[in-house]
Amino acid sequence: MAGLSVRDRFFTPRVARAITSPSGLALMVAGVALGLIVGLPIPFAVLLGVGAWSLRVAAAMAPQPPAERIDPFTVNEPWRGFVQDALAARSRFRAAVERTRSGPLQDTLSDVAGRLDTGVQECWRIARQGESLVRSRRDIDTRAIDRELAQAETAAAADPGDRVSSQTVEALRTQRATADRMDGIIDSTRSELRLLDARMGEAVVRAIELSAQASAPDLALGLSSDVDGVVSDLEALRLALEETAGGPNPGPAPG
Secondary structure, three states: OOOOOHHHHHOOHHHHHHHHOHHHHHHHHHHHHHHHHOOOOHHHHHHHHHHHHHHHHHHHHOOOOOOOOOOHHHOOOOHHHHHHHHHHHHHHHHHHHHHOOOOHHHHHHHHHHHHHHHHHHHHHHHHHHHHHHHHHHHOOOHHHHHHHHHHHHHHHHHOOOOHHHHHHHHHHHHHHHHHHHHHHHHHHHHHHHHHHHHHHHHHHHHHHHHHOOOOOHHHHHHHHHHHHHHHHHHHHHHHHHHHHHOOOOOOOOOO
């Protein structure tokens, strides 16, 4: 939608859902309630609520970047499996939305499906970054480092005043510590991504259950909040990896 006019961006299904969605209306009510709690006059509290709702609509009107193509087979296991699980969860969630009767429940689930799309993209970017980190770690030969470190420590112990030997020990220890740190990051990323994949799967099961109910918008709002939490955690994990790597995600890894 980047090339569309403001009018064209307004008259889209995405904006229509934002205008009428229960989550948007709930945001308006929350804004009014907050205004009353802080002691604003009723008209100003209402304006605050309308303003919160307007921000929701404006966010829906913002130009959306094209979705990045996801190809699980350009990364190795376990990253490939994580991405495949996320894609499967998205497909099952969409199917549950389509089976849901038209109305507020389906509108809310459609909003959640949009957030789940973001989560899948984040999972993909994490997988690519994880794959890159693993490849970089393989370039560090810890057995050679340990062997050289043992020799350097022996030399330093034999001559404590030898500055070169002590600096060599320090440099080798730093290399070993870097490898250990990378191992820790890789292991924790795998564990966290496995957990977040499981939470996406849980969201799908709940959506399937809700889709069989004629009216459960309140439960759907709870699901929306939980999916927002999953996506936020995925975004935080991806940002932490990018900070560790010193830059954004690399291009797809060769299969």
